[in-house]
Amino acid sequence: MTAVALPVARSGGGSRQFAGTGALLRLALRRDRVMLPVWVLVVGGVVGGAAGGLKGVYDTAEKRAQVATDMTGNSSLRALYGPVFDDSIGGLVAWRYGAFATVIAAVLSLLLVVRHTREEEETGRQEMVSSAMVGRRAPLTAALLTALIANLGIVLLVTAGLSAEGRSGAFAFGLALGGVGMLFAGIAAIVAQITESARLAKGMTAAVLGVFFALRAAGDAATDDASSPLNWISPLGWAENVRSFGEERWGVFGLFALAVLVTVAAAYTLAGRRDLGLSFLPPRPGPAEGRLATAGGLAWRLQRGSLFGWTAGFLLAGILFGGMADGAADLVGDNESTRDLFERMGGQSGITEAFLSSMVSLFGMIAALYAVASVLRLHGEETSQRAEPLLSNAVSRITWAAGHLAVAFGGAAVILLASGAGMAIGYGDQAPDILGASLVQVPAVWVLAGIALVLYAVVPKAATLGWAAAGLCLALGWIGPAADLPQSVMNISPFGHLPKLPGPEMHWTPVVVLLVLSVALVAAGLAGLRRRDQIS
Structure with a gap:
């Protein structure tokens, strides 16, 4: 301080x-x-x-x-x-x-x-x-x-x-x-x-x-x-x-x-x-006997409410946006400027697919906010000294962190699947394609979560910059297509490298590269967390 x-x-x-x-x-x-x-x-x-x-x-x-x-x-x-x-x-x-x-x-x-x-x-x-x-x-x-x-x-x-x-x-x-x-x-x-x-x-x-x-x-x-x-x-x-x-x-x-x-x-x-x-x-009294046997169980108990809320929200929003997809072509009509905008957001495979793709990308960028918040829960637990009693027992810092990271990374995939399921329900067609497109967003979300972990583990005072990274990507996805920013600028965001699905052919190379990068970031973050002292 x-x-x-x-x-x-x-x-x-x-x-x-x-x-x-x-x-x-x-x-x-x-x-x-x-x-x-x-x-x-x-x-x-x-x-x-x-x-x-x-x-x-x-x-x-x-x-x-x-x-x-x-x-x-x-x-x-x-x-x-x-x-x-x-x-x-x-x-x-x-x-x-x-x-x-x-x-x-x-x-x-x-x-x-x-x-x-x-x-x-x-x-x-x-x-x-x-x-x-x-x-x-x-x-x-x-x-x-x-x-x-x-x-x-x-x-x-x-x-x-x-x-x-x-x-x-x-x-x-x-x-x-x-x-x-x-x-x-x-x-x-x-x-x-x-x-x-x-x-x-x-x-x-x-x-x-x-x-x-x-x-x-x-x-x-x-x-x-x-x-x-x-x-x-x-x-x-x-x-x-x-x-x-x-x-x-x-x-x-x-x-x-x-x-x-x-x-x-x-x-x-x-x-x-x-x-x-x-x-x-007043806080509710806990059970008379403890029921949390592991650090992972405690992490799940602490973060499950947030995950359930995000999942429900993504499902309902997916149904809403999926229901709008059928009218996208009629809405655009002969307006070439609006058609170009949707295609810059979602690809060249047709206006309906472009609309669905743009919504899938939007859900991915918002899911990154959930992932960053869940990762930075580690920072909150440590600065509030709630982690100290746990770590004073036979629980390593890596084991303690792994529980929260499992919820953060796994939860991001769950809420994206919920958004895809909602869009498939609302649109009424192409369920496998939409669900696959939603899962393709996961590696980019994990990269931003990994950046947040590295910042927290290596430079705890700069942990909030994880929010800045997620906010920058959201801003690029929000303003970039309308402003017709060059692809070199859009590529600052990991989402700029993903294939715009559903519609075009799947390209696995950027997805695999982002997955490898997310794994490397998590490994670097855990290594930094193990080596540093507790936040003072």
Whole structure:
């Protein structure tokens, strides 16, 4: 932990509750000096720079008007992306990237707040810091200010990047992303007071985000102008209803401001009513007799809930996207630009196969996030000192790590199979081809998981760069086809080397190379873990 001089709280007044906030904020920014800029650049930079790519694809007003009509008229695509409110380049950027950028901004905010509140308590660092008479509300305030700085960065990058398409629309779009981010910072702050662990706090807040995304998608599927009550229940629907680059609705930001104030006030109230390290949801008592005979059994017990959740989510999403495949050809019609975009995403074997291939690739890149999170569970177990009692017995570090790695690597294959099964059910045909295409994504996912393992094992302080690697690959897959990036850039991601299935002939060479590389990364990671000391 970086040494920071913490002030002694002075008696009297509300200032005592916030004593040490500045020092804790500097500490948080120092700890996140790599992760925070990477996330902000991925969200703000990708969205802010998206206009150039869309200009190349939709280079005439006629093409832009046609794609706006086609996309808004398809309920399945509205559920995925939302309706198009304006057929300008700025309006298409807001449509194409808004739904996913709001989710990423929310995830960034919840991770930052939980990291600097509940995780600090869980690891015992907050107890040490509080011994310097840091105010009761200082840690929460520092965490919220860190999230605020991150979201302001997103607002500025998006506004600057899209200002050429309209300053008012660019600012409204950036502010909508920042508003969603700050609202989920407030929600995460509440959940961090309620739950007993950082893992549970992240999971519960992510579940809230999933519910809001589903409500927004259902509302968009029901109406073509985001006017459904379901859209107004979901903050993601509020961001849509700002209608950036169209007729901006500035009054929607009043909802964001009110919701942020309410959630932050509730978090402060809860923080003032509990003791350090405790929660409002007490932990459940375990069984009277132990039932976990191995370290692998413990790893499975700790990670099975996450795996079940990801599997169910991938299965349902696969059914949804599979059901959209039949209409892909009718949706594209004679629009050559849209056809070219799908073919860059999914290959040259026909628009339906290209659509299925692009969805398979998307599931693979998202599965990498699961794999990285599962691998980095090792880092969380070690830094929270839960691994120490286990390793003090007749359990080697390799045996301990192997249990978590089995869940991470095996679980990635399971959830990809679930997505393939879901797509086959939704599409109603080509089940073997779709399942095979899903499994082809596994080696690329394992490579990213191996990178995360090497970082954790060799350079523990840089373990969070595993998220950066997965985020970079997701960004390349997200923005690359629309921006028509050269293949040399796309090949930075292991997914850029995989054959685009189903459809074309299978090429085994890149798959085998990626498998060998993943094995080498795991071996290097385990060797580094065995040689280094415990994280201090």
